[in-house]
Amino acid sequence: MALRNSSKPKRIGVVGVGSFGTAIANMLAEKNEVMVYARKEEVVEEINTAHRTSGREIHPAIRATFSPEALCKSCNVLFFMIPSSAFLEVVRNFGPFLYPYHLIIHGTKGLALNLGPNDSLETVQKLKRNQILTMSEVLLQETVAVRVGCLAGPNISKELSLGHPAATVIASRYNEVILEGQRLLRSEKFQVYGNSDIIGVELSGVLKNIIAIAAGALAGLGLGENAKGLLISRGLVEMVHLSKALGGSVQAVVGLAGIGDLVTTCNSVDSRNFTVGFRLAKGESLDQILGSMDEVAEGVNTIRVMDAFIKTAGIRAPITENLHRVLFEDLAIEDALQFLMKYPFSVDVDFV
Numbered sequence: 001m002a003l004r005n006s007s008k009p010k011r012i013g014v015v016g017v018g019s020f021g022t023a024i025a026n027m028l029a030e031k032n033e034v035m036v037y038a039r040k041e042e043v044v045e046e047i048n049t050a051h052r053t054s055g056r057e058i059h060p061a062i063r064a065t066f067s068p069e070a071l072c073k074s075c076n077v078l079f080f081m082i083p084s085s086a087f088l089e090v091v092r093n094f095g096p097f098l099y100p101y102h103l104i105i106h107g108t109k110g111l112a113l114n115l116g117p118n119d120s121l122e123t124v125q126k127l128k129r130n131q132i133l134t135m136s137e138v139l140l141q142e143t144v145a146v147r148v149g150c151l152a153g154p155n156i157s158k159e160l161s162l163g164h165p166a167a168t169v170i171a172s173r174y175n176e177v178i179l180e181g182q183r184l185l186r187s188e189k190f191q192v193y194g195n196s197d198i199i200g201v202e203l204s205g206v207l208k209n210i211i212a213i214a215a216g217a218l219a220g221l222g223l224g225e226n227a228k229g230l231l232i233s234r235g236l237v238e239m240v241h242l243s244k245a246l247g248g249s250v251q252a253v254v255g256l257a258g259i260g261d262l263v264t265t266c267n268s269v270d271s272r273n274f275t276v277g278f279r280l281a282k283g284e285s286l287d288q289i290l291g292s293m294d295e296v297a298e299g300v301n302t303i304r305v306m307d308a309f310i311k312t313a314g315i316r317a318p319i320t321e322n323l324h325r326v327l328f329e330d331l332a333i334e335d336a337l338q339f340l341m342k343y344p345f346s347v348d349v350d351f352v
Helices: 019-028 041-050 068-074 084-097 135-142 157-161 175-185 198-221 224-246 256-265 272-281 286-291 298-313 318-328 333-342
Strands: 011-015 034-037 063-065 075-080 103-106 147-152 166-172 190-195
Touching: 011 019, 011 068, 019 034, 019 075, 019 157, 019 175, 034 068, 041 063, 063 068, 068 075, 068 084, 075 084, 084 135, 084 298, 103 135, 103 175, 135 147, 135 198, 147 175, 147 198, 147 256, 166 175, 166 198, 166 256, 175 190, 190 198, 198 224, 198 256, 198 272, 198 298, 198 318, 198 333, 224 256, 224 298, 224 318, 224 333, 272 286, 272 298, 272 333, 298 318, 318 333
Parallel strands: 011 034, 011 075, 034 063, 075 103, 103 147, 166 190
Antiparallel strands: 147 166
């Protein structure tokens, strides 16, 4: 994408240099000039001088900045790769420097809340759909950006960094966002698909984290592959019902961003959400687990948000409900799994 009044190509911007942001920045740098944003000056200095951060290698051609204004002026295409807990704050910091010509693709698998100034999840307890925002909805609400997309799929950062074969989905209401994302990221080892249902794709990436925590608990208890197959299949059904209630499509859930990512994260020790469940089953408390993790396990907050939404929507989502009781109401993980085994499902697939 050319700079206005100049023939020089613009850099591609990446906001966030966690494990996923770093992996995406390095992949982009294989074909493009890339600038990354980091909040701390010392991180920027380390990237620009040593070409690494937090023990992760950074492509030597990548430059870093701690200025949102500088990144927005240097880049027309931005990839936001930050945890959902910081997403709103970061977007507001970038908001004054974003314009309708900017094209934004995010890779954040989380949800934000649209509440009153004095409200919190603890005070409202029940949530309606208009109080829950996907990350694309945050971008549209907080900035003047129009061409917004998301990136979702079975994309374990460690494997991407090693160059293992993988694929992802770029979803957007705008076909040019999908095409640009494909042009920038597609390679011999990384396939990029497109989808117009951005809400469905975002929700698929969010909801599978709930099931991944449960899968980690099953593994931690040593309950075997049959139990995992049962969990994944029932989890997929639960994801479909929750996604439909929130405005997503069945097609998105059964695609790469849904079942593809679900299978990956339910079987990977490199998944943060899987790790949370595994360590819970080994007897650690949630506070101990989260306090020792370098990066956020998005599924924990997703469970809190979805449990509050379920109470309003009148949907039965037994995996989500019981995990909420485990994480926040002192239910033993063994008791939760026993409850799920006895839950009276009578139909195998009820959404087609």
